[in-house]
Structure formats: C-alpha cells, structure tokens
Amino acid sequence: MFGRSGFGVIAVVLLLFIMGCSQHVSSPSAAEEDKNIVVAVTQDTEADKLDASTYNGSRHTHAAIYDALVDYKGKGEFAPSLAESWEISDDGRTYILHLQNQVMFSDGSPLNSAAVKFSLERAVSREENASLEISRLLQKVEAPDDQTVVLSFKDTATQVLYELSQARPYRIMSPNSVTPKGDVNGTFQKAIGTGAWKIAEYQPGIQTVLIPNDHYWLEQPSDYSLVFKVITDPQARVMALQSGEVDLAGGELGNIPMESLPVFQNNDNYVIETGSSTMSYFMVINQHNTSLADKNIRQAINYGNDTSKYAGGSGDPVRGLFQEKVAFISDSNQPSYPYNPEKAKQLIEASGYQWNKNKQLYEKDGQALQLRLVIQSEEYPEWKEMAEIFQDNMKQIGIQIHIVNQERAAYYDTLWSTKEYDLLMYRTYTDAQLPYRFLSSLFYDSPSSPGVAYQDKPLSDLLDQIAATVSTQQQQELFNQVFLRMHEEAMSVPIYYAKQTFVHSSQVVDFRFNAIEDNPLKWHYLKKEAK
Amino acid sequence: MALPEERSEVMLRSMIHRLFMLVVTFVLFSLFVFTLMRLAPGDPASMLLLEIGAVPEQSIVADLQKQWGLDQSFIQQYLAWANHVFQGELGHSFSSGEPVLSEMIERLGSTSKLIASSFLLTLFISIPIGIWMGLNEGTMADRVVYSMTILGLSIPLYWLAILLMYALGVIWPVLPVVGSSTTRHYILPVTAMTLVQSVYFIRMVRSYTIQYSKFSYIEAAKARGLRPSIFYPSYLLRSMFIPILTLITTSLPSFFGASIITETIFSFPGFSKYMLEAIFRRDFPVIQGSALFVAAFIFVFNFMTDLLYFLADPRVHLDKQRWEV
C-alpha cells in the first residue's frame, strides 16, 4: 500500500493538474467580446428544431427569426408587417392579405404567397395547434398571385389577425426550410425566416448564437451577434450580470427576481428598464366550495384584498383581471373592488357568519371560515410571498387561509383535473393581448367542457357572441358587458399586475421595448459602447 | 480450506448467482420506477401542452396519450417498454421527440466529469485526513478540523454553491459563474460538491479509524512492536478496507443527488439536470431511461465492490455461507 503520504502526493498532483489546465484555456479576446451581446435565458432555445409552425423552442427565438404577417400594435390594433395591407369581408369569412414587395428570406429566397401558403398550411396541419381559431376554421389558402394571399374560413373568424401576430405558430417560414422543399409535411431542416436574425451556432443546453440577417427588409440589421446563454438558476443570472458574463437579462425569458433588484439600483454600472406587460396574477375561485358559492363571500375576499401590499407596492394599481395594455380595456370598463376591510366584514356577517373573538375568525355553525389556497413556486417563485401576504390580508377580515405549495405537475393536475382547491393562484398569459383567447380557455362553460376557472352561463353566452362578431366596436360593447359581469359576480380575485423588468450593463445602449412580450425587445437596435 | 480447483468452481458459481441477482434487481427496479411514475399526480400529455402554452383540451390530451401508448394497461405498457430496452432502444422523449438514448449520451460528458472529479477528490482528501484525525484524536489540530467539518455539514449544497459563486465570481471575480465549456468552469461546481461530500467522509473515516485501532489484532501488532508512524496507517487501512468500501458504495447515490443541484445552479447542461426536469415534466421515457442508467451504474459499481470484498477477505464467499468463518 502507498501509505498516507502517497495519497497526499497524488492529491497535490491532481490539484496542480487542474490548475494547470485552467491556464491553458484562453478566454475570448477583448476585441471578440465587444461584438457579442450576451443575454441570459432560462430555457434552451432548441434552435435545431425551430420550426415556425410548431411550439418547439422558445417563443422569443421564434419572434427574432420569423416575422408575422401582421404586428400587434397595442390596444387591439394591428400594424402591417409582412402583409402591407389587408381586407376582411363583412361576414368575417374571407381575409385578403397583400404582401410587401421585395422581401427576402435569410437564404435569399423571395417572400411570396407560395411561402405564406406553405407556412400556414403546415401550421394548420399540426395537431397541437388544433384549438386555435385559424386551425379550426380555415378552409383554404389561395395564392392568386405572388403578392396576394386569400384565406377562406368555414365560419366567421374574428381572431385571425391576432393569431397571425403571435410568435407562433403562424409566422412565415421559407419553404426551403424543409425537405422536400415546399412540402407541407416535409421534415424540418433549418430555420429560415425573414426576421432580423438567423441562427449561427447552437449548443444544446448551453447557448445559441444568432447573427444578423443581411437581407433584413425592415431596417438596418445589427452589427452584433446575439448570444442567448442558458442560465437556469435565478441567483446565478443575477451574479452573471454582476460578473459581466452576461450583458442583459430579464423579462419572461430570463427573469430577474424582484428581491434582487436592489443590487442593481443606484449602481452606475447597470440600467434597469421597466416596461408594461399584459400578464396579471389572480386567484381562481372554486365556486363549488359552499362558502365560495355565496357571492357575499367572494366579494368580501375582494374587498379585503389589499393589493398595494404585493411585491412591495411596486405594482400598478389593480383593477380587474386584465392590465390596461390588454385590448378592449379602458380606464373605466373594468370595475373593481376597492380595499375596504369593513365592508368585507359586513358582507361576511350578512351571510350569517359570527365573529369568534378567541380565534379571531368568522364561524358559522361551529365551522370556521377557512379556505385552501393552492400555489406553485417553481415557475413563479414570487407567488409564495404573495400567497403569504394574501393569507395575512384575509386574516385581518377573519378568514383563515391554508396555503398548499405544490410541485409543478401536481399543481396543474389540481387545476385541470382534481379540482382540490378552494382558491388557486394563476395568471393571465403573456399572449393575452386580446382577452378573448384567455377568457375562452378558462372561463368558457359548456356541457362538453366545463369552465375551468368559473362557470357562468351569461358569461359564456357573451363569449359566444364575441366569437361571432366582426366589428371591433360591437366587440368592445360586448367586452364591456363581460367585464361588468365578471365584476358583479366576483368571479376571481385579481392580485398583481406584472411588469417587464430588464437589467443590462450600462455599456449596452439603445434599448427599446417591443409591443408584445413574446418578442420583448428590438434586439437589432442594441449596441455596446465602452465606457 | 478448500482445494484450489474447488475454490475457483465455487467462485464461478457464486459469480453467476450474483449476476443473476443483479438482473433480477434490475428488472424489479425498472418495475418500481414504472409504477412510481404512473402513481404520481399529473399527466405527461397535459404537462406538455401546458408547457408550450396550449390549453390541455380533452381531445388533444387523449390523442397524445394514445400516441404515447398511455391508454394501454399497465402490463402492456411495461412489456412494450421492456421489449424496446432489450433491443437497445429507450424510446423518445415526450417533450422533444428525440431518442432518449442520444439525448442522454450528449449530456453524460459534463455530468460524468463533474461527478468523477468530485468523487476522486473527495476520496483523495477525506481518507488521508480522516485517518490522520482518527490517529491524532483529541489534539488541537484534530479539534480545529473537526469544527470545520461541523460547519461544512450544516451548510446545504445550494447555499455553499451560491456563496462560492458570490465570493469567487462577483466579489473577487476570478472564476466563471455559469456554463461548462472550459475546465475553469468546473472549478466552482467541483469545489462545492467536494466540500460538502468530503466533510461527511472525513468524519466517518475518522470514526472508523478510532474504532478499528482498538481492535484486537491491531493491539496485538502494536504489542509485537509495530511502529505506529509508518506501518500503522496502512495496516489499519487494510482492515478498514471493507467498511470504507461500504461507505463509498452507499454514498455514490448522494453524489448523483448533489450533481442535480449543482448542475441546476451552475447551468451545466448535464444528465442529472436532464433527469430532474423530466421528472417535473413527467416525461416518462426520459425518466425511465435515465433512472435505468443510473441504477445500472450503481448496481454494477456495487457488484464490483462486492468482488473486491471477496478478494480482500478470502473468507468471504460471494454468496453462500457468507457469515460462516
């Protein structure tokens, strides 16, 4: 046997070896680094599978590489993108799109109606898109000439422009992206789009490098390479920003936890950018719980909910379910419940509950008023804190809340199948720019698919009407009624209006937000200036 | 004492027996994992749809389940999967559609480097230090290192990792914080894992040393004039060989567990993180495939150490009459 000293020698040698290795590895030279803008992302982009007609890969990368036919401008309005103009028939069944001239894909092939027809048909053929309106209702796509596309639908289609503007699956991909070329069912080879970027390099789980598309039609392409670096742990992202390994992080794609922001505030080396969002957090109410079936209690919970306390009061004032940036929302059409604990208590007592002084709770027939709140903290760590604040809010009005923090899959299982909750913390989606889609997924109630978040016939009827209405003005009136109904029945408990927060080094300049969160920044404007 | 021919025959017989048990264990294990996953709440089809932002509508969910064979009975599913495994195929991931085997292999590189280096470093550091401490029990140096190990045992891995990151990545930026591209990237993660694991090892080895140095034959050797400083440790080591080996084999899974946390925090594109995320997503083929792989590794490792037991102590037979001296 060697004896102890032998081991010691080997240990030292090993250590020296490891240290020696590190000397030989060269870090990128200063000149190289300057031309890279490194962005921290939570998830791998899956760039080798980035087929525009699928949900594969991160949607932010989809939006960077592929353009949409129309762009969402905000407040329910659409701006031309690849389609420079369009006409919609009065019955909402025919859409005629006129494409921009002389737009090229990143491989030089032209953007024409054949490419659009290919992309749309491919997307419609895929099963996972089946619930979208375009997939459900599209009858045929015609390309009468190179610059015109005609979409014919089986029934009135009101969500078409909206769905076309999303990051996926209806963005336009070159027919050369698949083999055999132009085959709707072809095998995906390479992501070729008209967007400002194309994929240069992909290391799975590590990083994706995007380089500018020289044929970019809209504006001057960037001078830089864009590197999406995968960093899964939130603290690690913060530290990567501090150590300079990453130039920019935030938003949904690489979120910076709120509690870490003080690190970057009052610090000249960093800039914090805040943008508006369409995502809001709220509580889903299980109306089958006997207490919650009573409207007084639902309203009491709303009155007792002090929303200014969430996230250290950094959120915007909360009204109804949707943020102001969401289409069809105005200052006045989303009535809400102001914070009024006294009123809350009155309502509870009006329903026959008595105050138990010892327990500091309301009771009826010996049963305390208690509710089970299910949350998850994997995808949204801030929910844990918010749930505790909510628990505290409710304690003030005599309702006892039991928080159950479930693992992600169990949480979704609870929401979608077992329904073992009284309250459940949830959020509106970032692609809820037009509220119809979100409302129909969660609040639409029919015998075949009961409403997940709430079941209310008048509401479902209103949603049906919206689906059949083409005129925006008429839709607006219907939505007003929708929001009014949701408020009167206290169908949910709005909690917080999220914001988009990005942090970047002060060397990065010309930061501009985009209109939709799935495409958060105008990446091609970013530049780096040495200090 | 058996004759040489008889002995090798016995050895062969017991090896076959042992191998047979290995296979049985393997099968039982896979059955276990299979069952566990189907008992867990949450369903893979809904999880996939939710992840891509689609609504888990019943019809789509049902279709997906059919596609993945989840609508068949438990036995059917298991047999189908087992059949594939025999043909060397581990199926395709539910979320990416790629073959599980190739995805696993892609990621094994960084994980194995991580685990191997911290494993070896732990052994190289802990065994000498542990023995030395055990022999010098009660001295000032022993006490100092002892208190340091207590500290080490009280810090969870994720905290240590973040502290190291903060200290050496931010405050005094000498090392990269994320990624696994260069060897330098491995220093922080390996250090974190090694520190956490070696404190445990050091203490156990120390405890064994103290205990075993009191054993009769050691005392006898000392009485015979064996000089402590030179031969003592190696003599001791020979007798502690088996318990230390047991310690190593039972600790191997904890290295895997530690690598899961480490890979998540340092953003290593590794195998352990891959398995963890699959568990969250209920990606059955990936979970089964990777659990099988880890189990295979551990079982084979155990088997080899059992062989070492056998070689180390001739009185031990591999299977039969283990306890008869």
Next chain:
Amino acid sequence: MISIIRANKLPTAALLYIILLIITGLAAPWISPYDPFHTNHQQKLLPPSVAHPFGTDYLGRDLLSRVIHGISESVFPVFIVLSVVMLIGLLVGTWSAFLGNKLDMLMMSLTDIFTALPSMLLTIVVVGFLGFGMENVYFAVILSWWAKYVRIIRGLIHDVKKEPYITASRVSGAFGLRIITRHMIPNIMPQIGTMLILDVSKVILTLSGLSFLGIGAQPPSPEWGVMLLDGKNYLQVAPWMGFFPGFMIFLTAASFQIIGERLRRER
C-alpha cells in the same frame, strides 16, 4: 459532579444548549418576543437591531420569534425520523446478516433498488399520493434513507462477527439473540451513533431541500430549512435572513456532534 463538568467543558456546554433549545421550543408561545406570523410591511428587511435582534424578513416578521417557533418544527421531527430509520436499520440489517443467504440477497437487492431510486421522484410520488401534511413528508424521507442504514449496519455486523470475543461467547454457549444484543450491537453503536449524529443536520437540510420543490413545510411555517431556502434569494440584499436559521442549524448540529463524540469516547 463539578469535576466532571470541569473536565468536559465543551460537551457540557453543548448539552446545556440542547436542553435550552428543547425548553425554548416547548415554551415558544410564551417566550418569543413577537408573534412569528405577524406581518408588518413598514418593517420589512430590517437588519438586526435592539428591537429585532435577528432582523426582519421580507414580510416584516421578526426573525428571532420565527427561529424560536421553528424549533419544534425543525428539531423535534428530526429525532423521530432518525429514530425510526435507525430502528429499521438495526432490525432489518441484523436480521438480514443472520438469516443469511437467500433472504440476505433479497434484502441487498431491495436496498440496492432503494438507494438507486432518485429520492426526488420517490418523494414526489409519496407526497402526491398520500397528500400533504408533514407526516407524509417524514414518511417519504424515511423511505429514502432506510436503505443506507441497513446496508451499513449489515456490513458492520459482518466485521464484528469475526471478533474473538464473539467466537468466545459462542463457545461458552451463548447463542442468537444474546450475542446480538449483548455483544454485537453495543459494538457497532459508535459508528451508527456517529452516522446518526452527522445525519441530524442532514435531515434538517433535506427537509429544506424539499422546499425547493414546494414539498415540505408550508408557509407561513417557521421551519428552519424553509427559512434557509427563502434566505438564499435575499443573500445580497438581506443576508441575515439566511444567516440566522443557518447558524441555528449549525449550533444544533454541532452540539449533537460534540455530545456524541464525548459519549463515544466514554466507551
């Protein structure tokens, strides 16, 4: 008496600490300066001060009070979990070592399976299946740990079997149970004791790690492991949030180990 204390200053201090800890834990409702669940948004994230010796957390709750109330949730259950694991280990390990051959091999396969199982998966399933409640979490932890003890105890018994005094006692007519309880187990207790003591902090930390997944103590429970996990997010902004629960875990683990060391040397 005094001379004993003087000779063992450190272990006595440790023992006193543990006793104090237990008493404080039991007397928490009367001793703690504030209500550990009382939130106060004006006073969040305050550094340690006279009014709040341990500072406040992200909801303005007094950390000292939370630490005190956390004793009963973080320390007491650990005893129970480890006792159960040790009992199982002793029973099964010794039984397996003695009844030998086929049963032993079966047990070894079983332990192999359990050690190779990803404990995270096991815990998710157990909790998912049995529902919430800390008892189920403890059950899941016990399930993940028993195999290790069985394996190690069996290995230790194997060694001890060869000792001359065992053969001697067999020669003198003692058999079976007597040998086991009188001779073998007391001789392997030191190693097992060390392992148990080391595992005190490990179990506390495991429970904390489960909070990583959302399983484990639910808010607003002041369990130390959960507080430690919360503190990680505030490392740069409010380091005391993680420091104090961590320090308590350290003190507790250290005291157990010091006492354990001393007891071992006693033999």
